[in-house]
Amino acid sequence: MVTTTNITKTYQKGTVKAVDNVSFSVEKGELFGLIGPDGAGKSSIFRMLTTLLLPDSGSATVAGHDIVTDYQRIRSKVGYMPGRFSLYPDLSIEENLHFFATVFNTTVKENYHLIEDIYVQIAPFGKRRAGKLSGGMKQKLALCCALIHKPTVLFLDEPTTGVDPVSRREFWEMLKRLRQQGITILVSTPYMDEASLCDRIALIQNGSILSIDSPQGIADAYPSSLYAVQANDLPRLIHVLPTYHPHMHSYLFGEYIHLDTRGMGGHDLPEELTRFLAAEGFGDIEVKPIAPTIEDCFINMLIRHDT
Amino acid sequence: MRILKFLLQKEFRQIFRNRAILALILVMPVMQLIILPLAADYEVKNINLSVVDHDHSPYSRQLVSKITASGYFRLQGYPASLKEAYHLIEQDKADLTLEIPRGFERELIRDGHQQLFIAVNAINGTKAGLGSAYLTRILRDYNEDIRMEWMTPTRFQPVSTIEVVPSNRFNPLLNYQFFMVPGILAILLTMVGGFLSALNIVKEKEIGTIEQINVTPIKKHHFILGKLIPFWVLGNVVFTVGLLVSWVIYGIFPQGSISAMYGFVGIYLLAVLGFGLLISTYTDTQQQAMFIMFFFMMIFILMGGLFTSIDSMPPWAKALSRLNPVSYLVEVMRMIVLKGSGWADVFPHLCAMLGFAVILNGWATLNYRKTN
Structure with missing residues (x-):
């Protein structure tokens, strides 16, 4: 569903290497984790795969489309939840959700079954402005907005950073349920304890991958x-x-x-x-x-x- | 089209929700149009005058009372000597000093001519220039009066004089408000259009929402139109409010074609919004956008022909002002409001503005990237 082949990204005219020769592939319906400390290059990889950033070299495909030549088609197939809350703070929960549904040419009703589990938790605050929500509710809303167009691949960039432990656990429960619906999920996190919740993980440091395996496989290989x-x-x-x-x-x-x-x-x-x-x-x-x-x-x- | 509709719905919702901006958009033009034209008056009044009268004759007193009666001057005192008078100028108590020499009356009657001395504080060039001009004119009038009094009316005037009687067209009473109000309206329109569009897009960058938009299939031109249209509408609202204010308060009603005026303003707004858009594509924070916008606004306004005439600028500045959209609007506003111009008269301006709109928006669209 997602493959990358030797993708490299440098910043500041090649002096800072953010992503160095990274190759991995994610199968359909997999929950794949990119695990690494801050500054390891996780967000850069996500931004390249969501067509926000062009790689310096190497190639990658998402849902069968090349990220450079076929980016238009990728945009309607992926859901992306950036690390920073980036919905409209002056629009309400309902308005944000409705807006993101319409820009993907769909309606909230059509894909409500996908978000129902999550949305019912924030629905009582539907009229509240997104900027006035708590951290956990913001994450839930962002996830709803990223899901509302029924993406085939979901990219979640550090979704649990700055979220309390209870909400974190809840969030991972939601991801597991989504995987059961057949959505391929790529998630990045600096929290090593979340790694065991993924199907497979890639450990990243300084832009390169140290190891890719299932959490059990990595532990066994110690x-x-x-x-x-x-x-x-x-x-x-x-x-x-x-x-x-x-x-x-x-x-x-x-x-x-x-x-x-x-x-x-x-x-x-x-x-x-x-x-x-x-x-x-x-x-x-x-x-x-x-x-x-x-x-x-x-x-x-x-x-x-x-x- | 459907997506554009939803984008517009979202933009308007956000605008109407931002009460501070909304109030500013409506209150700003009203307040500025009420305050500025009354304050920004070119007429120089209240010039402080000191008179050194060495003569103390009925003639000199008559001259002084004629000067003070003009309304432009405020008599600050009668220093005994020129030295004292200079002192008053140094202390900023007087702007002008008139020295009437000893024997002014006697020699005027005897020789038929006499000299007066005027010293001017020229720190404020306009005040100095106009002050001495007013004073010279009063002295000339006085001179005429004396001649009338002294010359025995003969059939033939011994000295022939040319008298010039000017007739002021389009603004017969030289009312500065008629001149300023359309110009200020032009500036307001530029501010509202330029700042709002630039800051709005940069704000999306700053809070990260543009990332979320960029991963959607929204087309570039949809996004840009979704930003332009709401502010274009707002600009027209501000303009209409401004026109109503100047009509109600100053009684200024456009003499020319109102349709030509709105036609021009419509295209002008497109150009200014395009400019704001362009700046937003080059900046990452609202602070940057604000400062860059201020830089251009200062130049646009000061070189736009509102306060100083473009015709009296040096040739390079004149050429530069052709690149200043504000100068076109100020000119067109004055043409239509005061001179009564119509579509045909503003056609060249309209073409130039269309050029601005196409170039600025095209540039901005090219420079707006969804991918880095």
Whole structure:
């Protein structure tokens, strides 16, 4: 449904490389996530695929149409929800929805079944101006407006940034329901915990893709085993742990320190490490093996990328 | 066409919802037309005069009372010497000093001629020029009076004089309001058209809504027409309000063809809206658009022939003002309102304005891109 082949985009006359040789493809009906920190190039990729930006090189197709030569046809087939709220703040919910339906030559009635689940939640405020809505309601309205013309591909650029955790979960529930309706969805997010909700994800850093796989696949591909370590003096622990082994990578993760054991080996590591830490004067020592999260995988890839 | 209808519906809805702008559009022309023509008066009045009278004769007193009776001058005092009079000028208490020499009356009667001295504060060039001109004219009249009094009426005038009697056409009483009101109306129209269109599109850029529009199948020309038409209508409303105000308050009613006037204004608005559109395609924020618009507005207004005559500008400025749409409107307004011109008279202006409209809108349309 969406394919990109070696697309590259540079800004400021080629000095800033925003998207570097990116290739991926998204199947019909897939929920595909672009995961990466701010400035990784997610929005640039989306803006190229929605025909707002021309790539410097490479090619891409959306719903079978080339993004450069056939952009007119793409525009009537895709729904795009930019990262920033960009509906008319001085028009009401109903007016915004009605307006975007009409510019796509359709009516709200015709495709109401697509948005019904979402729209009923904001319908009681139908007469309220869009600018006066809360963050979560704005996102719901924006999603409705992006869906009202029954797009075949939906692009959601950081839809959950700045939205509270409850609304975020609700939002992902809505995306899952939409996928069941056969709409292909591309979503970008800087939140690693949302990655596991996608069918497949691409991890992006500095404009290039580090890995593309299903969330499970990426976690399974973690090259070594991972431990979570905790002790009574966490701030000191961060400094002491690296002295245990020269190859060790450790980083703070919530209230634990995650420990990558690549190049260290040994199944008796938990016991040895506990002894080492006890000798260093720590108490309440806990060392346990854990399954890597997407964030662990991302950090691991960055470390390997650098060394 | 259907899409255009919905675009227009949306634009008008937004305009009517923005009460501040709406009020401004209606109140601005009324207020400006009431205040400006009364204040922006070219006639120089209240010139402060000091008289150094060394003569103290009935003649000198008669001269001074004649000057003060003209209404243009305010007598600020009788300094004893020219030095004191200069002091008054330095302190900005007097604009003009008239020195009447000792023996003015005696020598005037004896020799039949006498000299007076006028010193003028020329910081404000207009005031100085007009002030001394008024004073010279009063002195000449006075001179005539004295001649009449002294010359024994003979059958033949010993000195032949040429008297010029001007007749003012189109504005017989030289009423400055007749001259200013149509010009101010022209400026108002330019402001409303130019600023509103430029700021409106840049606002869509600023709040990001243009992104959302750009991914829709809306055609470029639909979008641009959707922006032009509402402000074109508003411009005509402002113009009509302005005409009514000048009719009710100043009694100025167009002497010429009203249809020609609206025809010209219609095309003029297209040109100005196109200009606003063009600026909006080159700017990203309302602040940028505002400043660029101000830059051009200053030039357009000051070089538009409203305050200073274009004919008295240097040749390069004259040529430049041909590129200034405001100068055409000011001229056409005065032609139709005062001179009673019709379609045929404004035809050349109409053609030029059509050129402006086509070029500016074409340029703006070419430069408006949905894709970067």
